[in-house]
Amino acid sequence: MTQLTTELIVDAGHPAVLIEVVDAGFQVRARGYGRIEKSLPTGLYTVRYAAADAVEERDITLRPGDPITLQETRELQFASAAPIPLTRTSHEYQQAHAQRLSRHAPPLERGHGAELFVFIRDLDVGGSGNLAQGLSLHRLDGETLLRLDEVVETSTRQDEALWAGRNVVLDPGTYRLRLRLDLDEAVEMAIVACPDWQSQVFLVRPGGSYEVAGQPILDLPGATQLMARPSQGFEPSRRVQRGRVQAQWASEDLRLAELARQALAHGWRGVYSEDLRTLLDSKWEDPLLGIFGVHLLLMRPEPDLSLADRVVRRLRHTILQGFRHPDVEALSVEIARRLGEPLQIPPLEAPPILRRSWHMLVRATADQHALIALESFTARIADQLWGAGAWLIWEVPPEVRAQPPAGDRLPRSIAGTPGVEAQPRIEEFSDRVIIGGVTLFKGDAEPEEEEVPVPEEHRMPASERSALEDILNTELKSTIARLVEQPDVARELLASLDFSALRAAIVSLSPEIARLLERHNNMESLARAAELDEAELALLALLVQNGRLPPSRRESTTSRDPLELATLVEQLALPADRVQSAMAGLLLKLLTVLARN
Amino acid sequence: MEDDWALIVGINNYPMAGVDPLEGAVHDAKEFCRWVTDPRGGDVPNNHAELLTSPHPAAPGLPRPVFSEIRRFFESLIYELQNTNGRRLYLYLSGHGISPSGQESVRNAALLMANARAPNIWDSFAGNVWAEGARSAALFREVVLIMDCCRDLQNNATIIPHMFGNPVDDSRDCRLIEIYATGWASKARELPFPPTNQKQGVFTHSLLEVLRSGQVNGTLLKASVIEHLSCTLKDEKKAQIPQLSRDEDLASVVFNEQSDPPSTSVTIQGHPASSPTIEFWPEGANSSMPVTLGDWTHDGSVWRGTLTPGQYDLRLPGGGGYRLKVLAGVQKEVRL
Numbered sequence: 052m053t054q055l056t057t058e059l060i061v062d063a064g065h066p067a068v069l070i071e072v073v074d075a076g077f078q079v080r081a082r083g084y085g086r087i088e089k090s091l092p093t094g095l096y097t098v099r100y101a102a103a104d105a106v107e108e109r110d111i112t113l114r115p116g117d118p119i120t121l122q123e124t125r126e127l128q129f130a131s132a133a134p135i136p137l138t139r140t141s142h143e144y145q146q147a148h149a150q151r152l153s154r155h156a157p158p159l160e161r162g163h164g165a166e167l168f169v170f171i172r173d174l175d176v177g178g179s180g181n182l183a184q185g186l187s188l189h190r191l192d193g194e195t196l197l198r199l200d201e202v203v204e205t206s207t208r209q210d211e212a213l214w215a216g217r218n219v220v221l222d223p224g225t226y227r228l229r230l231r232l233d234l235d236e237a238v239e240m241a242i243v244a245c246p247d248w249q250s251q252v253f254l255v256r257p258g259g260s261y262e263v264a265g266q267p268i269l270d271l272p273g274a275t276q277l278m279a280r281p282s283q284g285f286e287p288s289r290r291v292q293r294g295r296v297q298a299q300w301a302s303e304d305l306r307l308a309e310l311a312r313q314a315l316a317h318g319w320r321g322v323y324s325e326d327l328r329t330l331l332d333s334k335w336e337d338p339l340l341g342i343f344g345v346h347l348l349l350m351r352p353e354p355d356l357s358l359a360d361r362v363v364r365r366l367r368h369t370i371l372q373g374f375r376h377p378d379v380e381a382l383s384v385e386i387a388r389r390l391g392e393p394l395q396i397p398p399l400e401a402p403p404i405l406r407r408s409w410h411m412l413v414r415a416t417a418d419q420h421a422l423i424a425l426e427s428f429t430a431r432i433a434d435q436l437w438g439a440g441a442w443l444i445w446e447v448p449p450e451v452r453a454q455p456p457a458g459d460r461l462p463r464s465i466a467g468t469p470g471v472e473a474q475p476r477i478e479e480f481s482d483r484v485i486i487g488g489v490t491l492f493k494g495d496a497e498p499e500e501e502e503v504p505v506p507e508e509h510r511m512p513a514s515e516r517s518a519l520e521d522i523l524n525t526e527l528k529s530t531i532a533r534l535v536e537q538p539d540v541a542r543e544l545l546a547s548l549d550f551s552a553l554r555a556a557i558v559s560l561s562p563e564i565a566r567l568l569e570r571h572n573n574m575e576s577l578a579r580a581a582e583l584d585e586a587e588l589a590l591l592a593l594l595v596q597n598g599r600l601p602p603s604r605r606e607s608t609t610s611r612d613p614l615e616l617a618t619l620v621e622q623l624a625l626p627a628d629r630v631q632s633a634m635a636g637l638l639l640k641l642l643t644v645l646a647r648n
Numbered sequence: 649m650e651d652d653w654a655l656i657v658g659i660n661n662y663p664m665a666g667v668d669p670l671e672g673a674v675h676d677a678k679e680f681c682r683w684v685t686d687p688r689g690g691d692v693p694n695n696h697a698e699l700l701t702s703p704h705p706a707a708p709g710l711p712r713p714v715f716s717e718i719r720r721f722f723e724s725l726i727y728e729l730q731n732t733n734g735r736r737l738y739l740y741l742s743g744h745g746i747s748p749s750g751q752e753s754v755r756n757a758a759l760l761m762a763n764a765r766a767p768n769i770w771d772s773f774a775g776n777v778w779a780e781g782a783r784s785a786a787l788f789r790e791v792v793l794i795m796d797c798c799r800d801l802q803n804n805a806t807i808i809p810h811m812f813g814n815p816v817d818d819s820r821d822c823r824l825i826e827i828y829a830t831g832w833a834s835k836a837r838e839l840p841f842p843p844t845n846q847k848q849g850v851f852t853h854s855l856l857e858v859l860r861s862g863q864v865n866g867t868l869l870k871a872s873v874i875e876h877l878s879c880t881l882k883d884e885k886k887a888q889i890p891q892l893s894r895d896e897d898l899a900s901v902v903f904n905e906q907s908d909p910p911s912t913s914v915t916i917q918g919h920p921a922s923s924p925t926i927e928f929w930p931e932g933a934n935s936s937m938p939v940t941l942g943d944w945t946h947d948g949s950v951w952r953g954t955l956t957p958g959q960y961d962l963r964l965p966g967g968g969g970y971r972l973k974v975l976a977g978v979q980k981e982v983r984l
Binding site: 053054055056074075076077078079092093094095096097110112114115572573574575585588589591592593595 | 935961
C-alpha cells in the first residue's frame with residue numbers, strides 16, 4: 052500500500068536551536084538546526100526543540116493533504132555561565148555587576164593593550180567562601196601574574212547569590228587561567244588577550260556532584276568566554292535580539308555565541324546552513340563568534356571551504372589586525388589541508404582555546420613537525436588534556452626536566468654527531484650501520500678516530516652484557532644495545548634520530564620485544580618493568596596490534612600504514628614531535644629492560 | 649544467539665583503594681548476567697558469558713577480580729573466534745569508576761579493578777577503549793558497552809590499550825553502542841529497592857526494568873531508560889543523567905529478539921466517558937484507527953489496561969485530546 056506523505060516545515064526562529072521530529076515509534080525522522088523542511092508519512096509526531104540543555108516539545112499530527120508550518124520563536128531558557136538574559140541561570144543583579152565591573156570599575160594594570168574580564172558566580176543564594184579561591188592567572192612560562200581571590204570585588208549582600216569579578220589590563224598574548232583543585236593538582240585553560248579587545252571569562256560554582264574532596268569547585272569545562280571592545284564591556288541588555296537572528300545583529304548576540312560554544316562541546320554540527328552563511332558573510336566583528344562559526348562550518352558534511360577561508364582571512368587581517376590567535380592559526384592550517392594546499396606557518400608557542408582547534412593543530416604536525424615544537428609549552432600539555440567540553444583544558448604539566456648535559460665524549464662505537472638533517476633511513480655496511488646519519492660500528496670493528504673510553508660507572512657488568520649479547524643476536528641490534536651502557540648519551544642520540552630511523556630500529560627489534568612480552572606475560576607487566584609512560588605504552592600497543600609483535604593474529608585489512616607518522620599522530624592524538632619522542636623513549640626503555648634481562 | 653558473547657563484571661569491595669565499598673554492584677552484575685543469558689532476553693549461550701564478581705560478602709585474600717582475568721577472557725574469546733566475527737558482544741561493568749585523564753579523557757570511562765591501590769596504582773579497565781577496539785577490529789558486528797560506574801576524575805590512571813589489533817575496513821559496518829549510567833566527572837548512585845531493600849545501581853535497575861519488558865529497539869530503550877531513571881529519582885535532590893549513543897546508532901539494534909513487544913501498563917484517572925477512546929495512526933495511513941481495549945478494566949474511578957509502546961491520541965468527550973506517549977517498562981499514569 053502506498054504511504055501518504057505530508058509536508059512539514061519547522062522554523063525555530065533561531066539558527067542554533069536543534070529541531071528533531073520524532074515519530075510514534077520514538078525514531079528521529081528529521082533533524083536540523085534553526086529550520087527544517089521535510090515530507091514525512093502521515094501519522095503522530097513530536098517536534099522537539101533543544102538549545103544547549105533546554106528542551107521543549109510539541110505534539111503534531113500529520114494528516115493527508117494538510118501540510119503543517121510551525122513558525123514560532125523558541126526562547127529556550129538554557130543554562131550559561133554568563134548572566135545572559137533569557138537563560139535559566141541569570142540573575143539581574145549579577146548582570147548589572149558584571150556590566151559595571153567590565154566597563155566602569157578601574158581595571159587592574161598588569162600590562163597594556165588588551166583586557167581580561169573574569170566574573171565568577173554562584174547560582175543560588177546561601178553560598179560561602181571566596182568564589183575565586185584557587186583561581187590564578189599566569190604567563191605562558193608559568194610566572195604568576197595575579198591570584199584572583201586577592202583582587203576581585205565580591206558581593207556583600209546576604210540575599211544575593213555570590214558573585215566576584217575583576218577587569219585586568221594585560222599585554223596582548225596568551226595566558227594560562229589556572230584552577231587549583233587541591234594541593235597537588237591544578238587544571239588550566241588558555242585565555243587569549245587580543246589587542247584592543249576585552250576577553251571575558253564567566254565561571255559558575257555549580258556545587259552538586261561537581262566537587263573535589265567534598266568541596267564544590269568552579270566548573271571550568273562549562274566556562275563561557277566572550278569578547279567585546281574594551282569600551283563596550285559586558286553588555287547583556289543591548290546585545291540580545293529576540294526572534295530570528297538578523298545578519299547585522301549576529302555578532303552582538305551573546306546567546307548565539309554561547310549556543311555555538313555549547314554546540315561545539317556536544318559535537319553538534321552547528322546551525323542551519325543558510326543562517327550560518329549569512330552570519331559568516333555579514334558584518335560581524337566578534338573574533339570568537341567568527342572562530343565558533345568556522346568550526347561549526349567545518350563540521351558540516353561538505354563545508355564551503357572558500358567561505359571558511361574568507362572568514363579566517365578576515366579574522367586574521369581585519370578583525371585581529373595581524374595578531375596571531377592560536378585558534379585562527381589552527382583553522383587556517385585545517386582549511387589549507389582540506390584544500391590540499393598545506394600551509395607552512397611559524398611554530399605556535401601557545402595552545403588554542405578550543406579542543407577542536409587543538410586536534411587540528413596536532414593533525415597538522417604530521418606534515419609540519421615544528422608547528423608544535425617538542426620543548427614548547429603546547430607540546431608539554433599534549434598528554435595532560437583534561438575534561439569534557441569545548442575548551443582545551445589540561446592538567447598543569449610537570450616542569451620541564453633539566454636536559455641531560457650534552458656529552459662531550461661519545462661512547463667508543465659512535466662516531467659523528469647527528470645533524471638536524473639526519474637521513475631517515477638505515478644503511479648497513481660490513482663494518483658499520485648508519486641510522487639516521489649516525490654511524491654505529493658493528494661488533495669488534497673500531498672507528499678510526501681515537502677511542503673514547505666508557506666511564507667505569509656506566510659500564511654494564513660482564514654477565515649482563517653477555518646475556519644481552521645472547522638476546523640481541525644480530526649485529527645491528529647488538530650495536531644499538533651498546534647504547535644502553537650510557538643512557539644519557541643514548542637518550543640524546545635517540546632524540547636526535549628522525550622518525551623513520553626510530554621506526555626502522557624499533558621494528559627490527561620486534562622479535563626481542565616479542566620475547567620480552569612473553570616473559571612478562573602481558574603488556575601491562577612489561578610497561579611497569581620498563582616504566583613506560585602513557586604515550587609509550589600506547590605506542591607499544593600499536594606495535595602489537597599491527598602485527599609487528601604477537602599476540603595479534605588478526606590480519607589488518609586497512610589500506611593505511613599503521614606505523615606511518617600521520618597515522619600515529621591521529622591514533623595517539625599527540626603532536627608529531629611528541630610521537631617521535633615517545634618512540635625514542637620506548638626504544639630506550641625496552642633496550643634497558645632487555646639489558647636487565 | 650550462537651555467536652553472541654558477554655563479559656559481566658561487578659565489584660563491591662576495594663580494600664586497598666581507600667574508597668567506600670559498594671553494596672549493589674555484584675548484585676547488579678548477577679542480575680544482568682541472568683538477563684543476558686535468558687533465551688528471551690539477551691540469549692547469550694551460558695558458555696559464552698563470563699561473570700566476574702568480587703566476593704560478597706567481602707572475604708579475606710587477594711582482592712579480585714583483577715585486570716588479568718579480563719585479559720584472559722578476551723584471549724580465550726579471540727581463540728574461540730579464530731578469524732571469524734562474532735555477532736554481538738555485551739560488556740557490562742559495575743563498580744567504582746573513574747575518568748582517567750590523558751589524550752582522550754573526554755570519552756574515557758574506566759572501571760576500577762578490585763586491586764586498585766591508593767594513591768597511585770589505579771588498576772582499571774577502560775571499557776570504552778576496549779569496546780571500541782573490538783568494534784574497530786571487526787571482532788564483533790555489534791558491541792554493547794554498559795557501564796554503571798561513577799566517572800569521577802582521577803589522575804595517574806594509565807589506560808591499558810586493547811589487544812584486538814588495528815582498525816580494519818570491515819569495521820565500517822560494525823557498531824558500538826555506548827550506555828553510561830552518568831556523564832563525565834559525575835557520580836552514579838545506588839539505592840535500596842523494594843521488596844527486599846537490596847541496594848542496586850539506580851541505572852542498572854532502570855535498564856533491567858526496560859530490558860525485561862520485551863522486544864525493544866535501541867531508540868525505544870534509550871527513551872524508556874531515561875524516563876524510568878527520571879521517575880525513579882524524582883524525589884532525589886541530585887539528578888543522574890545517563891549517556892547513551894546517538895539515536896542513529898541505536899535505531900537498528902534490537903534487544904530481546906525472541907520476545908514479544910512490551911505491554912506497558914497504563915492508567916487513566918478522571919476520564920468522564922463510559923469508556924476511553926484511544927487512537928493510533930498507522931504510518932502513512934489515511935486516518936487514525938481506534939485501539940481495541942478488550943483487556944481494559946474500570947474500578948469506578950480509574951481505567952486500567954496495557955498498550956504497546958508508541959504514541960496515541962486519547963480522545964476526550966466534547967472534543968480535544970491528550971497525546972499518550974507510552975514507553976517500555978515505564979508505567980504510564982494519566983490524570984485528566
